[in-house]
Amino acid sequence: MRIGLIGTGRIGSFHAGVLARHPAVDALVVTDTDGARAAAVAARTGASTAGSVAEVLGAGVDAVVIASATSTHAELIGAAARAGLPAFCEKPIALDPAGTLSALREVERAGSVLQLGFMRRFDAGYAAARTAVRGGALGRLHTVRAVTSDPAPPPAAYLPHSGGLFRDCLVHDFDILRWVTGREVVEVYATGSDAGPAMFRAAGDVDTAAALLTLDDATLATATATRCNGAGYDVRMELAGELGQIAVGLDERTPLTSVEPQGPAAPAKPWPGFLERFAPAYEAELDAFVRVVRGEVANPCDGREALYALRIAEACELSRREHRPVAVAEIPAD
Numbered sequence: 001m002r003i004g005l006i007g008t009g010r011i012g013s014f015h016a017g018v019l020a021r022h023p024a025v026d027a028l029v030v031t032d033t034d035g036a037r038a039a040a041v042a043a044r045t046g047a048s049t050a051g052s053v054a055e056v057l058g059a060g061v062d063a064v065v066i067a068s069a070t071s072t073h074a075e076l077i078g079a080a081a082r083a084g085l086p087a088f089c090e091k092p093i094a095l096d097p098a099g100t101l102s103a104l105r106e107v108e109r110a111g112s113v114l115q116l117g118f119m120r121r122f123d124a125g126y127a128a129a130r131t132a133v134r135g136g137a138l139g140r141l142h143t144v145r146a147v148t149s150d151p152a153p154p155p156a157a158y159l160p161h162s163g164g165l166f167r168d169c170l171v172h173d174f175d176i177l178r179w180v181t182g183r184e185v186v187e188v189y190a191t192g193s194d195a196g197p198a199m200f201r202a203a204g205d206v207d208t209a210a211a212l213l214t215l216d217d218a219t220l221a222t223a224t225a226t227r228c229n230g231a232g233y234d235v236r237m238e239l240a241g242e243l244g245q246i247a248v249g250l251d252e253r254t255p256l257t258s259v260e261p262q263g264p265a266a267p268a269k270p271w272p273g274f275l276e277r278f279a280p281a282y283e284a285e286l287d288a289f290v291r292v293v294r295g296e297v298a299n300p301c302d303g304r305e306a307l308y309a310l311r312i313a314e315a316c317e318l319s320r321r322e323h324r325p326v327a328v329a330e331i332p333a334d
Helices: 011-023 033-047 051-059 070-082 096-108 124-134 156-161 167-180 198-202 279-293 303-321
Strands: 002-006 029-031 065-068 087-090 114-118 140-148 185-194 208-215 219-225 234-241 245-248
Touching: 002 011, 002 051, 002 303, 011 029, 011 033, 011 065, 029 033, 029 051, 033 124, 051 070, 065 070, 065 279, 070 087, 070 096, 070 140, 087 279, 096 140, 096 303, 124 140, 124 167, 124 234, 124 245, 140 167, 156 198, 167 208, 167 234, 167 303, 185 303
Parallel strands: 002 029, 002 065, 065 087, 087 114, 140 219
Antiparallel strands: 140 234, 185 208, 208 219, 234 245
């Protein structure tokens, strides 16, 4: 199989290594607006380089992986669809429902495949939680608590193009909440704080946020996120039901210290970032994409999933701005 990779930044470079090692991938063609960066990745992985996206699409590839800047995703998804090529794309498709829907319609008109990069669906802990919840091990689920905390803020130049904390960061929590529980979010009440570094206020963003989410079966969920968690990278989910309670992401590297006399000490090596924490999940999602292209499995994360998660994020942003509960139905679905 011959795969084209568009974008060789941090996540694209990681994907290049995964694809180069995959036994079903015979050749990898990479491109980037930064030619030197693409050349360095190609040299490290044994890939070849292309001078443009058009060159990649015309290079006889069987599929493409899109890991470029967020602002280019929708256009590249459309280009891949028109070329009749299956595509894997990092989230988001676009930063608004209209752009997302436009790209999805191109995929649907072409009858092509789009798999979205919600990597938490491929994490062993979240998969086990899904099995427990849907198998009834917890009984009636009543409470879910989701946490996403980055150890340090991104560069200031990233913020104006990120879509904000709800769309850029918490969208992962919104997607995995739906995937684990099998329920839909019907209403949100969200707020945020920009009391941290001034660059967040300058970008009209927040560095810390919290949302209360009501699911369609009356389960209550909270989702919190911050860009300023100096202890390390912390992504967890707790699920409580009438029969039991479980946690995802609680291990010897979780950057959490108990102050109880007999509690665990601070981790010797806390998770430093998302690539380290979710490396096996990233590999698993790309393996799934290869198998989808080969016709071996169904698409595990169709592009429509991005729209569902984005609508929740949009509702949260509206709630934050207007200081009121927002029904997800207020956000256009089509």
